[in-house]
Amino acid sequence: MTRTAVITGAGRGIGRACAARLLAEGWRVAALEKDPAMVAALAARHPGDALLALETDVADEAAVAAAFARIARWSPQGLDLLVNNAAIASAPRIPVEELSLAEWRRQLDAGLTSVFLCTRAAIPALRARGGSVVSMASTRAFQSEAHTEPYAAAKGGIVALTHALAVSLGPAIRVNAVAPGWIETGHLQGPQDGAFPEHAEADRRQHPAGRVGRPEDIAEAVLYLADAGFVTGQVLTVDGGMTRRMIYED
Template identity: 45%
Template sequence: MSKAPAITAYDPQPLRDRVVLITGGAQGVGRGIAQAVLGAGGSVFIGDLDEEAGQACLQEWQVGDRALFRRLDVSREADVRRWIKAALDHFGAIHGLVNNAGIADPHQGPLHKLPLETWNRYVATNLTGAFLCSKHALPSLTTAGGAIIHIASTRALQSEPDTEAYAATKGGLVALTHAMAVSAGPAVRVNAILPGWIATDEWKKPQERHHPKLSRKDHAQHPAGRVGMPEDIGALAVYLLSDASRFVTGQRFVVDGGMTIKMQYV
């Protein structure tokens, strides 16, 4: 007769001694994820186009060499290659990658008036950027037995009018997730988080930071009773980057306070 399964103690620092790279990590959801990783004991390397915001993170966090920032344009392969090299030069290994960088504005007008240049800009940043970062981080992630998270959106599942470019790229991230999970596994796990309405007003760089203006109606649209915050995404990211999720890969996780499961009648 086999022994009874043991009770395993919960690890309050599940990312201790781990290095996580986060694109678009200087503000908003990306910063929320970075702070969650730091709170879980990990180190972070954030890449962002906004150098001022990136430097503000380092100054406000005050965690020494556990945090590093470099300017990054995820749509440029040379930039990505240098960014990954800088991470390895500083930390020596990569245990996690969060592909969060993207153009956040979904509304670009009617499809028949959408310039090809605009469409290509969304694809290059929102989708190709995740491909490039994954491509160049994958060798180190494979050695470390790491994890990748793509930050997609609930707009991969539902839409408003005139949001084709944004929705298509976020849907592409969901498909990229299960394709990569099959190809990169079992060494590397790949999952996607699909945030809903996340209020990022208090997670911007200092001079743009302000309290969000949210009404009771805004909160009431959510079965959870409130609009989301970057911490909500960060908490799930920590789980997906840690060993607690070692049997989870190729999945999409909707974090939207229940909005996508609520019937809407006008």
């Protein structure tokens, strides 16, 4: 039977690469994306009934419920995989003493509350198929740049939520996370999609792997975790070795 996945934040970068890879492997994919233009672009890029593209704000409880009700009609046999990828991709860096509660909540809702909402909504369908969850953490859960407190808190929360859910939902549902490092998404997107600038050559050279990451690297990790039957509650770091390298200022 054809396997079915739900991917949040599927309109760009890592989410888009995950959708493309799973579709290429013969999966059916429900792609949730807040930006209506990106929803339309996804549908145009992958015509046919293998992709269901839905405009959804995954930080909104009612919107998530409506999306998963639609997915249940589209895939009544259940779900094999949920990829919680949505987050605010280019969150502002604000000194913590200037950070408003509204901005804190906006980033936590997009990056962490959405994981809770979508996982909770997906549980019955995942349980029906013995499916799994892969959430997108970040190496920012373990190391930081200045003025990124909401983003770091959201990604750190995903790490803790991953092992909590793995214990609560196992053995029926496995729950894991991927922690990407520096991922260069510009080659997948044009300026109209808000592409990130390419990293400098110095950035690439400092990676033990000799390059920064690509969205396809993360899609490969997601595909691995979808089939890794004895792996649950884990965080797979995919960062070209950067969190293992000590760097000293000259």
